[in-house]
Each structure stands twice: as C-alpha cells, then as structure tokens.
Amino acid sequence: MDNSILLISDLAFEYKLGPKIHFPNFEMKAGEHSLLLGDSGSGKSTLLNLIAGFSKPLQGEVRIQHQSIYQLQGSGRDKFRAQQIGFIFQEAHFLKNLTVMENIQLAQSLAGFETDKEAIERLLNYLQIGDKKKAFPHELSRGQLQRVAIARALINKPALLIADEPTASLDDNNTTLVLNLLLDTAQQYGSTLLIATHDKRVKDSFSNTIQLNNLQR
Secondary structure: OOOOEEEEEEEEOOOOOOOOOOHHHOEEOOOEEEEEEEOOOOOOOHHEEEEEEHOOOOOEEEEEOOOEEHOOHHHHHHHHHHHHEEEEEOOOOOOOOOOOHHHHHHHHHHHOOOOOOHHHHHHHHHHHOHHOOOOOOOHHOOHHHHHHHHHHHHHHOEEEEEEEOOOOOOHHHHHHHHHHHHHHHHHOOOOEEEEEEHHHHHHHHOOOEEEEOOOOO
C-alpha cells in the first residue's frame, strides 16, 4: 500500500514582475519527517503557501494523501486543508478573546469535526499545559503559546504537520527541546513532520532534507 503523504512534482511559481521560481521534486511518506532547508529568500515561504493551496502555481502539482490540492475549490479546499494539514508558525496567532480550549475547538470546527473537549484535554495534558485550558492567550508565556500552537495544529490528527521556523531566536538548549517536542508529539498523533527553516542546527535531527538553493531562473 502506497503511504505517500506529500508529493511535489514540476512545481514553479512566478510573482508579478518578479522571478520565476522552480522547486525540486520530492515525496514524503508516512513517518518520514523531513527538513526544508534554505536561506532567507530561497523560496521556503512560497513553497509552504503552495503546499497549503494558499497560492496557485505557474505549473506543477502538489498531492497530499494522493489528493491534488489544486483540484479542490473554495470551501472544499479549506476543509481539506483543515483536516489534513497542521500549521505551526514562528509567531502563534490566536483569537485573543477566546480561551486556549476555545481556540483549539475552533480548529476542530473549521475541519468540519464535532468539538471534542476530552480529546483537547488529553492533548494539552500530553503537552504539559492542561492547567491552561481556560487561560486567554495574553496570560501565557511564549513557551506556553508555542505548546498551544502545537496542540491546535495536531488536534485533528493531520497527515502533514508543517512547522515554519520553530527554532528561530532560540538558544541551543531550547532548540533541542522544541525539536524533541515536535518529533515526539507528531509521532504520538500519527502526523508526518515537515520543518521549514534556515537554522542549520536542526539538520542533524533529520535524515531527510530538501535543500532550496538558487531556485530562480
């Protein structure tokens, strides 16, 4: 049985009045956690937007769980994205007037799932922030917010978990802690992890690396 999670083929993007960017072909299979490595300006953010279907390519295809993301339209694409992809951004963005529990419940709703408080509590407890479920975002430390972001990204057990620059501005010790947390939690919840970063300290933790270099042609 083919356990392909993400397939990128013949993908290119062009900004208005800008350069054409070509991306390497690659495939991620279930459990093959991978690193998307490239310097600033190499196209990492553009590629993540293409994978998520936020942007449309000049050419090529992105398949997630064998589904071509660009064949989906409107609300169908939004729902598929919410179900199959979890995002962890460098800066976590939450609705300030909602509690931790309510922010994560919203992620369930956007995916078309019934809200499940028990599942959320189990995940928050696993991440050692179960006591923060009724807290508002402004009441949490940066480290706690990052754990809530991980919980929100994983609550729907997505096939693909994308973390964008999760170790930026962290010292070596905290970089190791965050990486271990992401890898362990992704493994626990059955998601395959793709980390996009320019942080070369992360490289030793991954055997699968996609290098973005000199993509503009």
